[in-house]
Amino acid sequence: MRNYKKYPNRRLYDLDNSKYVTIDDVRQSLLCGDSIQVIESSDGKDITRAVLLQILSEQEEEGHEAVLTNRAIEQIIRFYDQRFGRFVSSYIEQSMLLFLEHQDQYREQMRNLTNLNPMNAMRQAMDMWASAGGQNSTWESPNKESPNKEDPNKQKDED
Structure with a gap:
């Protein structure tokens, strides 16, 4: 100290x-x-x-990004007039300690997110959602070839 x-x-x-x-x-x-x-x-x-x-x-x-938003500060001020002050203080402190405990993992996850191609990330998310049966999805990744797909440029034979 x-x-x-x-x-x-x-x-x-x-x-x-x-x-x-x-x-x-x-x-x-x-x-x-x-x-x-x-x-x-x-x-x-x-x-x-x-x-x-x-x-x-x-x-x-000095131009550093704000850690606490105006909305968060306003809410903290409101807690002073309520009986939640001690609870909120303890909650924020414990959340920060937990965040610090896992900070390296968060950094690695953020680094991985920033390295992703947005379209690939979206495709991966949709593939995961579809494989989980999301809304009984009929989503098929554009990366996958489906033998049942018809060529949209091919005209149907008329009898």
Whole structure:
């Protein structure tokens, strides 16, 4: 755990390394996997959450993609007025821990998805759906040759 003190002049002091740091230094510490605690120098109040929210906000201002959508933030704010706050907090934390546990698998799956040709991916999905009997499907992959298919260019013999 890295410990910081925030002074009234808005400067941050790294108590572990005995030096002043910037908010970006704190962010870099987080990216390295450190947990942090930030205490207000004037009254000893723990302001860690406020600093973490500031870092999130600055990330988005710098052009990074938002992790939390407006809709998600609005819903979180609404939970503060309900009695679900503790449940939601625990749920989000557990979901993040589970996501982190399987992060490498997710990355590999996403890498595989981005390498797929969209048409082949659609054909594979339709083939899987049809093989599962999806709506008693009559779907046949264009890649498969069917001996029962007639050549649409061939005219029928008239008797």
